[in-house]
Amino acid sequence: MKKIIAVLISILFVVSVFSGCAGKKAKEAEKETQETVQDMGWSDIESSAKGKTVNLYMWGGSETINSYVDNTVTPRLKELYDVTINRVPISDAMEMVNKLLTEKEVGKEDGSIDVMWINGENFKICKDNGLLMGSFADRLPNYNEYVDKAASDIVYDFGEKVEGLESPWGKSQFVFVYDSAKIENPPKNLSELKEWIAQNPGKFTYPAPPDFTGSAFIRQTLIDITGGYEQYMEGMDDAQFSQKSQMAWDYLNEIKPYIWRAGATYPESSAKLDQMYSNGEVWMTMSYNPVHAANNVKAGLFPESSRSFVLEGGTLANTHYLSIPFNSKNKEAAMVLVNYMISPQAQIEKFMPENWGDGLAIDVERLSEQDREKVNSIDRGEATLSPEVLKNHRIPELPSQYVDRIEKGWNENVSKN
Structure with a gap:
């Protein structure tokens, strides 16, 4: 009987050690994937993103904005890329910042935030404390095609150089x-x-x-x-x-x-x-x-x-932005989401007053003639100044x-x- 117990203990020990090693290897593999995501080609990023869920942390105080994300963006992203959005509402951006500061302090590599809506002081805190994934905006096809990267409100976020650490989402x-x-x-x-x-x-x-x-x-x-x-x-x-x-x-x-x-x-x-x-x-x-x-x-x-x-x-x-934390679990899916957010389709739908009415983060002059006509045909109400007047007075x-x-x-x- 003692021999049997000894054998069982030995087996359990081996299983435990094996499981621990397997878990460690899995974590190391995940970390390696996260570190190399910025070296992947875009088609590989899209492939890797399939079936993933993105935790999108954002201010939840506007039913109009929430509805735009839930009822317009979410189904389109699922249909086009098989990526699911889990919108996590917060009342203050500092909730995200404090969460990331804590996770960095304790060395948490599998964070709970994949994409976050930030700008201004919150961006500066994240940048100064190394809370962001790194420069990624130039990796996004839609950023390169549709964003005026030389514009002052794209280069700077409340006076702080953006340096590709966040991607524009809209303008106010x-x-x-x-x-x-x-x-x-x-x-x-x-x-x-x-x-x-x-x-x-x-x-x-x-x-x-x-x-x-x-x-x-x-x-x-x-x-x-x-x-x-x-x-x-x-x-x-x-x-x-x-x-x-x-x-x-x-x-x-x-x-x-x-x-x-x-x-x-x-x-x-x-x-x-x-x-x-x-x-x-x-x-x-x-x-x-x-x-x-x-x-x-x-x-x-x-x-x-x-x-x-x-x-x-x-x-x-000012421009408001989307960024990806240093410990996002799903960086590829996060990049796919951010890229879609600055697509002509998503931006034009967001520009419509009934959906949100938020300003375009992309340059109208870079759009196709058909998309420019869509933008110009949108009735934003007699009480709203024209895009030209606003642009000329920014x-x-x-x-x-x-x-x-x-x-x-x-x-x-x-x-x-």
Whole structure:
């Protein structure tokens, strides 16, 4: 009996050792595959992606955007490439960043995120901490064929060089929204805006930071009032910022007595400002989405007389991106998904207001004549500015390190003043 037990123990030990070695070899093979994916040909990448599931982590706060991914992109990707999307909604991009930081710290090689929707400060944190797969955008056929790689808002993401670490997915631009039944000629610049505010006391305000739209309005003011964005693109200069920002605080304090409630309080969010505009309490609102007015008119929330305008010197615009983490389990399938997201088909469908209305990440001039006609035939609503007007008035976002400084500066020099 003792001999039998000894034999069984020996067998179990051998099986255990063999299983451990097999598991180790499997992990090593997987790691090797992940490391060599960027050396594979595109047809091999597509073949390897078949049957895989991609965990797509993205902000889930918009039912319209969620529906576009679930009902338009997901079935097409499955049909064309046999790749399944598992959309994982999050409320803040820092959730993804913190997850990746933790996984890197503990050495987790089989991560839970395959593709993530990021830009700005979150991209910079990921880049600085080595949380991304590496340069991959130039490997994507659609990126090479349809993206204007020399455009400043493709080269830089909030002032940070992209260097192929993420691929553009869409574009947004800051616009003002006004009621044309009450405002015949909207202001063309900040000087005219100040004059209009003084002539129409209580009919203008902006959301308080850290609301994204309110913060963008303050950045827009800083850029416009101090002579353009170019001077800020090399990164933070403390002496320069202290001097230049005072001009912005002066402007915002000069309009303060004439804005809603004389600046004693500000709307806590862009949604609150939209509500105030909707009920006529103020005559302007603002958004980082050019089709914002049209979508709200269609929903019956804004007056049909709503229109959009941009400043003659340009308004802030940024590109939002998709990227692949360093420890994505399915890098090939992730690359196939990102490549599809910038295909003419996916981009044009996303451009349609009923699907999302998001700006094109690809260059219209690179499209076929048939696809250009599709883009030009899309009715984005009378309240939406034309793609040409928007393109001609795009200015890049400031480097991300300015955002916190501007918000703190506003609190200290305007809000508490």
